[in-house]
Amino acid sequence: MALEDYRGDMEMCCRCSTCKFIPMQKVKGAQYVNVCPSIAKYNFHAYSAGGRLNIAAAMLKDGFKYTDKLLDIVYNCQLCGACGVSCNYAMDMEVLQPISEFRLRCVEDGKTNPALDKVIAGLQKQGTMVPGAKGKRGDWATGLKLKDATKEKVDVLYHVGCLTSYDKNMQKLAKATVKILQKAGVNFGIAGNAETCCGGRAYQMGYKEDFLNQAKKNMDMIKKAGIKTLVTGCADGYQAFKVLYDKYNLKGDLEVLHISEYIDKLIKDGKLKLNKKVNLNVTYHDPCRLGRLGEPWIHWEGKKVPGDRFVFDPPKEYRRGTKGVYEPPRDVLKSIPGVKLTEMTRIKEYAWCCGAGGGVNESNPGFARWTARERIEEAGSTGAEAIVTACPWCEKNFSETIKENGSNLKVYDIVELVEKAI
Amino acid sequence: MALNKEVYKEFEDVVGEENICNDPAIMPAYFSTEFAAVILPGNTAEVQAIVKLCNKHKMQFRPICTGWTGMFPPGIILLDLRRMNRIIEINEKNMYAVVEPYVISSQLQAELMKRGLNFCIKGAGTNCTAMLRGHGHMDQTTSGDDRNHLAIEWITPEGDIVRSGSLGSSDEWFCGDGPGPSLRSILTSAVPPGVTPGVFTKAAVKLYHWSGPSAYPVEGISPHYSLSEIPPNMMARYFSFPSVEKMWQAELKIGESEICFELMGFNISMVAANITTSNEEEEETFNRLNKEVQGPGFFVIVVGDTPADFEYKQRVLEKIVSENDGKSLKAVEDPRIEGILMCQCTRISASIRETFRNGGAFNSIPIMGQRDLTIKWAIGAGKAKEPLIEKGYIVDDGGAFFGWGVEQGHLGKTEIFCKFDPGNPEAKAAVEGWQKEQNRRAFTERYFASTMGPQDEIGPALLNYHLWWQKITEALDPNGVSPSGGSLV
Ligand SMILES: Cc1cc2nc3c(=O)[nH]c(=O)nc-3n(C[C@H](O)[C@H](O)[C@H](O)COP(=O)(O)OP(=O)(O)OC[C@H]3O[C@@H](n4cnc5c(N)ncnc54)[C@H](O)[C@@H]3O)c2cc1C
Ligand code: SF4
Ligand code: SF4
Numbered sequence: 002m003a004l005e006d007y008r009g010d011m012e013m014c015c016r017c018s019t020c021k022f023i024p025m026q027k028v029k030g031a032q033y034v035n036v037c038p039s040i041a042k043y044n045f046h047a048y049s050a051g052g053r054l055n056i057a058a059a060m061l062k063d064g065f066k067y068t069d070k071l072l073d074i075v076y077n078c079q080l081c082g083a084c085g086v087s088c089n090y091a092m093d094m095e096v097l098q099p100i101s102e103f104r105l106r107c108v109e110d111g112k113t114n115p116a117l118d119k120v121i122a123g124l125q126k127q128g129t130m131v132p133g134a135k136g137k138r139g140d141w142a143t144g145l146k147l148k149d150a151t152k153e154k155v156d157v158l159y160h161v162g163c164l165t166s167y168d169k170n171m172q173k174l175a176k177a178t179v180k181i182l183q184k185a186g187v188n189f190g191i192a193g194n195a196e197t198c199c200g201g202r203a204y205q206m207g208y209k210e211d212f213l214n215q216a217k218k219n220m221d222m223i224k225k226a227g228i229k230t231l232v233t234g235c236a237d238g239y240q241a242f243k244v245l246y247d248k249y250n251l252k253g254d255l256e257v258l259h260i261s262e263y264i265d266k267l268i269k270d271g272k273l274k275l276n277k278k279v280n281l282n283v284t285y286h287d288p289c290r291l292g293r294l295g296e297p298w299i300h301w302e303g304k305k306v307p308g309d310r311f312v313f314d315p316p317k318e319y320r321r322g323t324k325g326v327y328e329p330p331r332d333v334l335k336s337i338p339g340v341k342l343t344e345m346t347r348i349k350e351y352a353w354c355c356g357a358g359g360g361v362n363e364s365n366p367g368f369a370r371w372t373a374r375e376r377i378e379e380a381g382s383t384g385a386e387a388i389v390t391a392c393p394w395c396e397k398n399f400s401e402t403i404k405e406n407g408s409n410l411k412v413y414d415i416v417e418l419v420e421k422a423i
Numbered sequence: 424m425a426l427n428k429e430v431y432k433e434f435e436d437v438v439g440e441e442n443i444c445n446d447p448a449i450m451p452a453y454f455s456t457e458f459a460a461v462i463l464p465g466n467t468a469e470v471q472a473i474v475k476l477c478n479k480h481k482m483q484f485r486p487i488c489t490g491w492t493g494m495f496p497p498g499i500i501l502l503d504l505r506r507m508n509r510i511i512e513i514n515e516k517n518m519y520a521v522v523e524p525y526v527i528s529s530q531l532q533a534e535l536m537k538r539g540l541n542f543c544i545k546g547a548g549t550n551c552t553a554m555l556r557g558h559g560h561m562d563q564t565t566s567g568d569d570r571n572h573l574a575i576e577w578i579t580p581e582g583d584i585v586r587s588g589s590l591g592s593s594d595e596w597f598c599g600d601g602p603g604p605s606l607r608s609i610l611t612s613a614v615p616p617g618v619t620p621g622v623f624t625k626a627a628v629k630l631y632h633w634s635g636p637s638a639y640p641v642e643g644i645s646p647h648y649s650l651s652e653i654p655p656n657m658m659a660r661y662f663s664f665p666s667v668e669k670m671w672q673a674e675l676k677i678g679e680s681e682i683c684f685e686l687m688g689f690n691i692s693m694v695a696a697n698i699t700t701s702n703e704e705e706e707e708t709f710n711r712l713n714k715e716v717q718g719p720g721f722f723v724i725v726v727g728d729t730p731a732d733f734e735y736k737q738r739v740l741e742k743i744v745s746e747n748d749g750k751s752l753k754a755v756e757d758p759r760i761e762g763i764l765m766c767q768c769t770r771i772s773a774s775i776r777e778t779f780r781n782g783g784a785f786n787s788i789p790i791m792g793q794r795d796l797t798i799k800w801a802i803g804a805g806k807a808k809e810p811l812i813e814k815g816y817i818v819d820d821g822g823a824f825f826g827w828g829v830e831q832g833h834l835g836k837t838e839i840f841c842k843f844d845p846g847n848p849e850a851k852a853a854v855e856g857w858q859k860e861q862n863r864r865a866f867t868e869r870y871f872a873s874t875m876g877p878q879d880e881i882g883p884a885l886l887n888y889h890l891w892w893q894k895i896t897e898a899l900d901p902n903g904v905s906p907s908g909g910s911l912v
Contacts, residue, residue, distance in 0.1 A: 012846060015779040016454075018489045018550055025549045025772035026641050026648055028529035030537070031510050044442070044463050044505050045449055046490065052452030059451030070446035090646045091775035093702050309818045309844050310781045316703045323644045350645050 004057060004106050007099035011058035013092065013311055020050035020084035020096065023351040033346040033379055036083040038354055038372040047074050050084030050096050057103045067112050075107050076114045077368055080205050080359035081289040086322035086350045093311060093319060097294075101205075104359075108207035116364040117206045124211055128197040128218075132363075134167040139193030141165075141172040145179060150190030151226045157182070157189040157263075158228045160242070162235035163198050164393040170400075171393045177420035178234050178260055184423045185273040189232070195222060199233075201241030201290070206360035216241070216251050223255060230256040232263045234416065236288035236392035237358075239326075240295055247298040259291055261391045261415050265329035268336050275422035278339035283418075284385035285331060285342060286376060286399075287352035288392035293322030322350035330391050330415055337422045343383040345376075353379065355395035362398060373402040377410055387411035389418060425498075426459045430480055434500075437472045438464055442506070454493065458501045465506040467576060467584065467624040473502060474622065474904070475582035483906045486622045488524040488552030496906050502622060510534065511625060517597045518630040519573050520553075524623065528553040529770065531628075533638070541633035541769075543571045548774045554626045558791065558836055560768050562829040563678070563686045565631045567836070568791065573599045573627035575610050580620040580900035596627035609895060620896055620905030634728045635684075639766045646700040650762030656727035658737065659765040661694055661752040662744050663720035667798060670719045673747040674794070677723070678832025680743070682736040685724040687768060690823030691716050694752070696777040697767055698760050705780070713821060717750055721827070724765055778842065781818045786854045787840035788861055792871050794826065794835030800870035801826070804839045804861040811841060811857060816850035818842040 022028070023036045035041040040049035047056060053074065060066070078100065085096035107113070123132040141161075150158045159178060165171045182189050200215025219242075223231065233239045236259065243257035258266075267273035287293075299320055303313040327349040334342050347353045356362070356372025377399060380388040388410055390396055399412045426434070426445055435443050442463040450457050459482060464470045470486075477484045477500060484500040487493055495501065508525035515538055520531055528542075529549035535541055543565035545557030558567030565571070574590035574597070587610055589595045591603020599607055610619055636654040643649050664670035670688075677683050689697075695709035725740060727733020744751070754760050767773040778785045788804065790797045801824035808822040818841075826837035841857060843850040862873040872881040882889035896905065 009846075013779070013783040015491075015775065015783065017491055017548070017775055017779070019548075019775065022527065022529070022550060024645050024648070025529045026639065026766055026770050028533050028549070028770075029638060030533045031526070031530045034527070034530050044503070045444055045452070045461060046503065047449035047452035049452075052449070055452045055455070056448065059455065066447065068446055068448045070444065071448035074448065086645055090648075091773060092780055308815050309842065309847075309850065310702055310706075311783060311844070312702045312706075316701075319701070321646055321700075323647060325644075327644070 002098070002102070004099060004102040005061060007095055007102060008058065008061055009305060009311065010094040010096070011054040011099050013094040014051050014054045015092075016051050016055070018049065018051065019091065020088045022087060023347055024087055024090050027351060029346050033353075036087055036347065036351055036353065038081070038356060038368070038375075039078045041375075042368060042371055043077060048077065050088065050100060053078070053100050053103065054096065057099055065106075065110065067110070072107065072112055072114065075104055076117070076360065076364050078359055079289070079354045079356060079361050079372070080104070081354035082294045082322065083289070083351060083354065086293050089319055089321040093317075095319070104207040105209050108209070113207070114360065114364045117360045120360075120363050121203060121206065121208050121211055124198055124203055124215070129163040129167055130198055130202045131163050131167040136167070137194050138166045138196055139191065141175050142179075142191060142193060145176075147179065148190030149193055150228060151192050151195050151222060153190055154227070155188050155190035156230060157187055158223065158226070158231045159189050159191050160199065160231055160233045160238055161191060161196060162233060162238045162393065164397060165234055166196070168393070168397065171397065174234055174393055174414050174416055177416040181264060181273065181416060181419055181423060185267045187267070192222060199238045199241035201237040201245060202360070204241070204245055205358060212245070213249065216246050216249065220246065220251050220253070224253070228255065230258065232258050232260055234260045235394070236291035236295070237394060240290035243295065244298045259295070259326055259329075259391065261291070261330035261333055262326055264416075264419055265333050268333065273423070275337050275419065277422045279337050279418055279421045280339040281387055281418070282341045282343065282385045283334065283387045283389045283413075284345050284380045284383045285334060285348075286345075286355060286380070286388050286390040286395060287327065287349055288390055288395050289352070289354050289358055291330075291391055292325040292327055292352055293350045295326045296320050296322060296324040325350060333415060333419060334389060337418055340418065343385055345379045345383055347379065355390070355398050357394040357398040362394065369398055370402045370405060373398045374406060377402060377408055381408065381410055385410070387413055389413045389415055391415045431460065433476055434460060434462055434473060437469050437476070438462055453490070453501060454495055456495050457497045458495070459498055461501045461503055463503050463506050467578070470502065470578050470622050470624050471582050471584060473500070474578050474580070477904045478582055478902045481902055481904065483904050485906055486524070488555060489527065489550065491547060491551055499906055507624065512596070513538065514596070515540065519596055519627045520630055521596050521625055521627045522554050523625055524552055524554050526553045527551065529772075532770065535630060536633060536635070537637045539633055539637075540630045541565060542628055542630050543567055544771045546771065546774055549771045553628065554623060558829065560687045560771055560827070561685050562827060562836065563831060564684050566629070566830045567834070569607060570830075571629045572607070572610070573597060573629060575599065575623055575627070576625040577610060578622045578624055580905045581902070620900050634726045635769065639770065641766060648763065648766070649759050650766055653758055653762055653765070656730060656733035657765065658725045659723065659755060659761045659768070661689070661720055661722045661755040662749040663691070663716035663718055663752060664747060664749050665717050667719050667802060669747040669749070670721065671795060671798060673743050673749055674721060674828055675832055676743045677740065678828045680739050681831050682725065682739045683723045684726040685768060686721055686828050688721040688826040690719065690820065690825045692820035692823055693777045693825060694722065694755070694764075696780065697773045698754070698763055699776070702781060705776075709820070712752065712754060715752060715754070719823070720749075720752070722755075722764065722768065724768065778840070781842045782844040784845035785840045785842045786858055787838055788858060788873060789836065789838040790865075790871050790873065791829070791834060791836050794828065794832070794837060796870055797835065797837035798826065800865050800868070801837050801839050803864065807857055807861060808841060811853050814853070816843060816847070816853045
């Protein structure tokens with residue numbers, strides 16, 4: 002759907018500001034009430050979801066008038082979707098979709114962000130979102146003797162993802178995942194050098210064509226190899242394969258699982274035993290694209306019913322963040338002996354973003370770190386020694402922010418703790 | 424009026440470049456108004472400096488808190504008070520809280536509930552400012568409107584700082600009327616054209632006793648929130664009555680006996696909106712519940728201070744309801760629905776479902792005053808909605824109105840609205856016509872003088888208050904920097 006298709010949704014915005022905050026019933030005090038990093042940092046209403054919708058609606062009506070400020074607004078948004086959850090507690094209207102479409106329109110019109118252009122040039126050249134990546138994608142697996150899923154028959158393809166493959170500090174996540182899957186006796190493989198970027202982050206940045214390119218490459222490989230189940234270690238990858246590929250009718254019947262869901266299943270099926278004690282007080286950070294934005298896509302086409310209500314024929318079911326992946330990672334953490342989980346104020350569907358999404362990590366690293374700082378402080382307020390996440394981009398942003406600002410908080414991906422427990 | 428570079432620079436020097444903007448890109452976000460600039464002051468001193476600059480350059484300005492409402496002429500300076508968001512003090516002993524403009528009600532309420540306190544929250548919702556006056560669901564025990572404003576820190580239209588009430592003679596916020604200047608009638612006026620000019624930078628609001636939980640046990644994932652259990656000594660019910668008269672008598676008796684923490688005269692369409700998570704579900708629920716109710720009704724929340732107190736209040740309620748042939752709505756007796764409503768109607772978090780979800784717009788006629796009189800008027804206003812419903816211009820809510828008792832029924836609020844699709848010009852015109860006609864009828868038939876009616880007709884009937892107000896604002900605002908129009912709530 003194009004921006005124009007969301008005109009009605011945008012016009013429904015009543016400017017109530019609810020999209021700036023966590024759902025009102027969940028507000029526990031004066032602190033940690035904000036949910037939208039963009040308005041929290043930049044303060045002008047234009048940076049909130051409501052403001053964005055009002056602006057986009059006005060542009061549809063009066064023509065697109067690009068200014069530097071407009072582009073600053075457009076690109077300083079993590080596309081984290083928290084706004085939509087809060088709005089959709091009460092309202093029946095799309096929020097994140099038009100915001101995302103507006104970004105796609107900017108790119109289509111050539112109004113891009115130079116930092117993001119660079120990243121996309123890297124993607125086009127090297128098939129990765131890690132600019133200036135050195136070596137080959139599958140180097141991290143050298144010596145591990147893993148099955149090549151493009152050649153050998155496997156039950157599960159482990160899609161490693163760009164950051165975990167190329168970033169030397171993140172490769173530990175791939176190795177931990179391998180150990181866990183081997184311990185559970187899973188017949189899995191990787192695509193090694195044949196793996197390519199899922200395209201999800203390119204889509205967030207607004208580059209739809211590059212996303213579609215990547216999606217087609219991936220699905221061609223997957224179909225050719227006869228893969229039925231794909232497990233991703235990265236929340237961006239999860240959302241891309243599971244939700245975005247489906248949105249563009251590219252997913253077919255591929256089963257997509259996040260590693261936390263898969264580990265949860267292995268534990269519940271008795272295939273994986275966590276019996277080593279890991280004495281640690283932790284809190285869990287829901288990655289946006291595993292949590293609220295990991296909710297399955299709902300295919301729908303319909304027309305507004307003429308009359309007084311904003312209703313459709315056939316009725317439209319909204320993705321309100323209800324069906325994201327919230328419990329599996331928590332269940333995994335709870336099954337690790339010695340781990341004590343204390344929740345933050347902003348969790349699950351109304352979790353505060355780590356800051357790294359929507360291209361912000363690349364276009365405005367200062368804003369990405371500012372957003373992470375807020376989360377680190379919130380995590381610290383629970384008394385936890387460590388913040389556990391389920392996405393390498395979150396881990397990287399948290400770790401770098403801690404390095405920059407100092408904090409005793411440790412950062413782990415969930416697979417690192419599971420690895421310690423087996 | 425566009426700002427020239429030099430003037431812009433003067434404002435920028437006050438707040439810093441990141442807190443002022445006149446780029447056309449941001450304007451559609453702000454009420455689709457071409458403001459001369461939007462400025463984000465961070466404290467009282469900055470507000471004062473900006474107001475002084477506005478006087479120097481004869482620029483009009485208007486402030487907003489969260490900015491849900493308000494009508495603003497183009498070309499003025501908009502002061503978005505978003506950065507002023509601190510709870511300055513919660514004084515448990517003297518039962519007041521001092522807040523800045525951008526503390527939202529849910530923040531203050533959450534802090535208060537931990538301390539066994541609560542405050543009057545505007546029916547609009549906890550997403551709005553806690554600082555401005557208003558009235559809402561809990562008025563039965565928390566009163567409403569200007570009764571809840573204590574001392575206020577006010578930047579006058581000329582840029583002076585005035586500290587009203589006890590703050591005028593000490594650093595205490597406990598009273599709005601003294602010792603110190605009492606400016607209550609000017610400061611908290613909400614009656615057009617009586618909108619208070621200038622800017623409140625801090626205000627003390629009155630607090631009330633709360634015997635409910637320190638936090639509700641909310642479970643589930645949005646939008647399916649519910650309570651894992653009904654908190655002890657609490658109960659929520661909806662009662663319908665065979666006639667308006669019986670409902671009103673029950674409402675009076677409940678007020679007299681002071682047994683309900685909340686009495687909210689929801690019509691059944693509002694109940695349906697509150698407890699459902701989509702438009703389709705709401706319509707189906709409304710049709711179902713509408714068959715079950717016997718007539719108009721209200722929603723109550725009972726909170727006991729002790730088990731004995733709770734039992735006593737329940738018994739009295741039962742007696743009053745049965746004496747007036749009231750009937751409890753079965754749906755609300757289901758603990759899941761009871762919990763949802765209890766939480767939503769104290770943490771005021773579903774008004775948007777009642778108002779905007781259907782069609783994206785609603786026009787309303789709200790009246791504070793004597794309930795029996797305003798109810799009589801509202802019956803007629805409800806009847807007048809029927810042709811609009813038949814033509815499909817407005818959402819079918821059975822033509823209903825709603826309202827509630829304030830301060831255990833000493834005062835009352837009655838309101839009636841039409842929900843419609845603002846994209847349909849015929850519907851919009853029909854609703855505006857209805858509004859005009861019902862306001863006129865209220866005035867000519869002597870029910871009340873609507874603040875939305877024409878001032879030159881209403882003013883003379885009310886001691887020419889509008890002319891007096893004009894004189895006051897001229898004296899306060901010699902440079903004419905406060906645009907007319909708008910409303911404080
Ligand atoms: C759906 C809906 C339901 C509503 N229901 C109710 C209700 O039940 N009861 C009720 O009382 N009201 C109700 N209202 C009106 C409501 O009170 C206001 O919308 C709410 O208080 C606005 O809070 P805000 O933070 O958005 O204020 P704003 O919209 O920011 O301000 C409201 C007005 O006050 C002025 N103002 C703002 N800040 C200051 C300041 N610091 N100093 C001086 N003037 C200032 C503004 O210029 C504006 O005219 C409702 C509104 C809506 C949209
Ligand atoms: S986007 Fe939704 S929550 Fe935000 S202002 Fe608009 S209606 Fe309110
Ligand atoms: S997507 Fe996230 S950052 Fe962007 S407007 Fe919504 S809440 Fe704010």
